[in-house]
Amino acid sequence: MKSNFKLFVPIALAVLSIMSCRAQQNGVISTVTLSNDSDMKLTDKAVTIKRSVIDKKGIAKDFPLLSYKNEPIPSQVNDLDGDGKWDELFLVTDFSAKEKKIVQLKWVKDVPKFPVRTSVRFGKRAGKDEPVKPATEEVLPANEVYKALGYQRYQTDGPTWENDKVGFRHYLDGRNAKDVFGKKLPAITPENVGINDKGAVEDNYHQMYDWGRDVFPVGSSVGLGGYALLINNEIKRLGILGTDSVNNVEKTTFKIVSEGPVNSVLSYDYQNWEASGNKYQVHETTSIWPGMYAYKNTVSISGLKGNETFLVALSNINNQRSVGVVDAGDFVCLFLHDRLTYNREWILGSAILVPKIGYQGYLEAPKKGQLTDSYLAELPLENNKEISYYAVAGWELSADKGFEDSNFFTKYVTNLAKELSVKIVVEAK
Structure with missing residues (x-):
């Protein structure tokens, strides 16, 4: 069992590496890291993510849903220049002092109904x-x-x-x-x-x-x-x-x-x-x-x-x-x-x-x-x-x-x- 495990690990890592390379080549992003480098606790902190950061080719048709610890982060996309294509993902979330959040990005067809604030x-x-x-x-x-x-x-x-x-x-x-x-x-x-x-x-x-x-x-x-x-x-x-x-x-x-x-x-x-x-x-x-x-x-x-x-x-x-x-x-x-x-x-x-x-x-x-x-x-x-x-x-x-x-x-x-x-x-x- 141990020898098989040793064999599976490099194979799995190789597969993940290939998938990661392909994902990057296709402009697909799977995780986003949000870092609060300050000593302040932040509540409802506004964060904007440019489309080019998460949709490098600008071709995504679905909604970029961010989740942290399996909980969706309230967000929306904004078309700021009025060309019919969204330019940024806007979200609000809380941070502890010096907190770094690794959030999951999933493209979904249906936009979640977040509380209207x-x-x-x-x-x-x-x-x-x-x-x-x-x-x-x-x-x-x-x-x-x-x-x-x-x-x-x-x-x-x-x-x-x-x-x-x-x-x-x-x-x-x-x-x-x-x-x-x-x-x-x-x-x-x-x-x-x-x-x-x-x-x-x-x-x-x-x-x-x-x-x-x-x-x-x-x-x-x-x-x-x-x-x-x-x-x-x-x-x-x-x-x-x-x-x-x-x-x-x-x-x-x-x-x-x-x-x-x-x-x-x-x-x-x-x-x-x-x-x-x-x-x-x-x-x-x-x-x-x-x-x-x-x-x-x-x-x-x-x-x-x-x-x-x-x-x-x-x-x-x-x-x-x-x-x-x-x-x-x-x-x-x-x-x-x-x-x-x-x-x-x-x-x-x-x-x-x-x-x-x-x-x-x-x-x-x-x-x-x-x-x-x-x-x-x-x-x-x-x-x-x-x-x-x-x-x-x-x-x-x-x-x-x-x-x-x-x-x-x-x-x-x-x-x-x-x-x-x-x-x-x-x-x-």
């Missing part, structure tokens, strides 16, 4: 008396903003996106501000928020529901995570106020890029944004995944003249305390903690996490003008170079308790910044 909601109507219908994209000319139309075309003034912790919305009607929905439950909010029983646009989200409500006043700021340019010491808003009838952006194009159980992605293109006699082209991508009271925003601008500074906004409406600034990981965190909600009714912590590299400090917006009531983090710009940052909102009535305490929120923000700074190493074999 992110969502995008967007609806519009063709006319004032027409019902709102779901949509996935929109093109907004300069002369079709809210004031010019005389009615609100969009459900919730534009798209909303959320995860199991918090929700946000973007004013697509020309204002381009970012608002906050406080959530009391982890479930995805109803699809009919912002419309009535007749299908008409209705502001019904400034009242409390079981799931929560809109809690954040925006006014003439650009909200939490909106942005602008500083040109020759003047703040230039991307877009207009609700009282303006013509946009300073010639054409705004919006699209839901992806909506899935663990990641939702939105994109905006602003064509010929006129500011200080120049015309800029802007591309913006917004992404959210489970587990964090935040979203990620990425912006690139072309047409720069060299005298522009990028400004990331932290609205300070209803704030009666000083702004906090702290370094954490790869970020500088600017944060507020006060009764920042409507009528100062509830405590809300808000923050922006901007890249530490290049950070030039912050300025405060004036009390009057096109963009007011904000702290604005200053960052350098290069043509077509992406700037990524995060916007954070922790409401005291959120499912996770503790946000009513300023020290708790500060700790949450700094810990989040450190977690987001950790890069998971991906190796495929």
Whole structure:
């Protein structure tokens, strides 16, 4: 028996070696190693795997299912460039400090139904008396903003996106501000928020529901995570106020890029944004995944003249305390903690996490003008170079308790910044 065993072992190894070589030649990957080299425990850590890493020839037709210890890892594929073929596998998973996970990859025809933890909601109507219908994209000319139309075309003034912790919305009607929905439950909010029983646009989200409500006043700021340019010491808003009838952006194009159980992605293109006699082209991508009271925003601008500074906004409406600034990981965190909600009714912590590299400090917006009531983090710009940052909102009535305490929120923000700074190493074999 022993001699037979000695004979079988090299034969088995030889067969496995041949199979491995053939698999590699065919571009087939069977295992993926995910390594957390940091000393931090990571919960719902987002990991993206480029298609070329696991499907080297780009010909796979099935879904790449990852499993760890026989348990499927929640994931989805994203088509980021809109060519009809997925570009990346996006997943969230937990890591212990210094943990290395060897996960199994299996190509399956049927995509598993993972728990839905992110969502995008967007609806519009063709006319004032027409019902709102779901949509996935929109093109907004300069002369079709809210004031010019005389009615609100969009459900919730534009798209909303959320995860199991918090929700946000973007004013697509020309204002381009970012608002906050406080959530009391982890479930995805109803699809009919912002419309009535007749299908008409209705502001019904400034009242409390079981799931929560809109809690954040925006006014003439650009909200939490909106942005602008500083040109020759003047703040230039991307877009207009609700009282303006013509946009300073010639054409705004919006699209839901992806909506899935663990990641939702939105994109905006602003064509010929006129500011200080120049015309800029802007591309913006917004992404959210489970587990964090935040979203990620990425912006690139072309047409720069060299005298522009990028400004990331932290609205300070209803704030009666000083702004906090702290370094954490790869970020500088600017944060507020006060009764920042409507009528100062509830405590809300808000923050922006901007890249530490290049950070030039912050300025405060004036009390009057096109963009007011904000702290604005200053960052350098290069043509077509992406700037990524995060916007954070922790409401005291959120499912996770503790946000009513300023020290708790500060700790949450700094810990989040450190977690987001950790890069998971991906190796495929």
